Amino acid sequence: MKSLSVLELSKLYGINRQTIYNHINKGILSKNSDNKIDFSEAIRVFGEPAKKQDVKEPVKIDSPSSAEVLLLRQQIDMLKNQLSDAKDRESFYQNQIETMQRLLEAPKANMTTFTDQEQPQANAAQVQSAPDTDDPKHDGLTTPEQTENKRIPVPEHVEPEPEKRGFWSRFFKPYG
16 A cells, blocks of 8 residues: 655645644554555545545655755855856966066067166266267267276275164163
């Protein structure tokens, strides 16, 4: 015979589940070892069902597993969105890195080194101070060759730094 759960039986007969549990507790209705009630037992206690439903029809139940499945699907959708956002961010940052690398590797036509900056100034001073009439080779369009860079001498005598003093030695040691 067909076995029904308490929920299926309550829907079939249109009675409250608590009524079925009360009948089971009083011994009027008995359950199988699998916690289901035989359909013949239900007919004995409650009579023929008023609704002419086929007992083989499954009764849809909002079980916790279906709620869990729905929750898991929502989480999967959320994770897919986060993954696509992360991929978009990664491609954007990768493009930024490539752009910065291209800018760093670009030739620097106007950039000069520190030593190169001093030489044009010295050359310009020599050109302005020297008249072009004395040098037959100089055409005025190019700068004459620089003879020699004169360096400024650094004084030999440099005072040593005073000894660093700790917090307490400032109060207890005399200056010396």
